[in-house]
Amino acid sequence: DAMVIQNPRYQVTQFGKPVTLSCSQTLNHNVMYWYQQKSSQAPKLLFHYYDKDFNNEADTPDNFQSRRPNTSFCFLDIRSPGLGDAAMYLCATSRESSRRTDTQYFGPGTRLTVL
Amino acid sequence: QQQVKQSPQSLIVQKGGIPIINCAYENTAFDYFPWYQQFPGKGPALLIAIRPDVSEKKEGRFTISFNKSAKQFSLHIMDSQPGDSATYFCAARNQGGKLIFGQGTELSVKP
Numbered sequence: 001d002a003m004v005i006q007n008p009r010y011q012v013t014q015f016g017k018p019v020t021l022s023c024s025q026t027l028n029h030n031v032m033y034w035y036q037q038k039s040s041q042a043p044k045l046l047f048h049y050y051d052k053d054f055n056n057e058a059d060t061p062d063n064f065q066s067r068r069p070n071t072s073f074c075f076l077d078i079r080s081p082g083l084g085d086a087a088m089y090l091c092a093t094s095r096e097s098s099r100r101t102d103t104q105y106f107g108p109g110t111r112l113t114v115l
Numbered sequence: 116q117q118q119v120k121q122s123p124q125s126l127i128v129q130k131g132g133i134p135i136i137n138c139a140y141e142n143t144a145f146d147y148f149p150w151y152q153q154f155p156g157k158g159p160a161l162l163i164a165i166r167p168d169v170s171e172k173k174e175g176r177f178t179i180s181f182n183k184s185a186k187q188f189s190l191h192i193m194d195s196q197p198g199d200s201a202t203y204f205c206a207a208r209n210q211g212g213k214l215i216f217g218q219g220t221e222l223s224v225k226p
Contacts, residue, residue: 107158
């Protein structure tokens with residue numbers, strides 16, 4: 001029944017050691033989003049894919065990259081994690097980005113710890 | 116112009132009470148206003164959503180009231196239960212499809 005799946009749910013990495021988080025969806029949605037959420041804060045959009053078109057937010061650090069090899073999967077790569085990158089990473093999907101009643105559906109998140 | 120201001124930051128009510136969470140916005144081009152409920156360690160889950168041409172929407176115990184002229188909207192939870200204790204985020208969608216989130220309200224419903 002899970003529609004937006006994130007793996008792993010918990011990830012521990014060392015300072016500076018690259019890490020990849022994955023997201024998959026069974027909804028066949030066109031748009032996939034990656035958000036960063038720190039404790040007691042709202043989700044912060046990092047970037048999104050509309051189909052294969054990549055859209056980066058202006059304030060997303062270069063340390064964060066993303067890949068979308070097909071409709072169902074999207075990856076978040078953190079090239080050199082710093083202590084400040086410890087957060088919950090949320091994947092979301094929507095059918096299209098501009099339809100009036102479109103909705104974003106979130107996955108359960110991956111909690112990243114940086115040692 | 117792209118901000119959504121949410122209040123209060125935290126809220127404590129007794130079981131059966133009616134917590135009310137308020138949001139305000141400036142950008143009249145926002146076209147869709149969802150509310151998300153988030154439990155600790157989980158992703159946000161869509162609770163209820165409204166379009167700006169509707170003044171009220173009710174789903175179960177959850178009601179959104181929308182005041183287009185005042186550019187404000189609010190979430191009411193009827194007969195609140197301890198299981199409703201969570202963080203609630205209002206959001207507004209801009210013309211590019213991006214969600215602008217409020218700061219969140221941590222709700223605690225006491226038994």
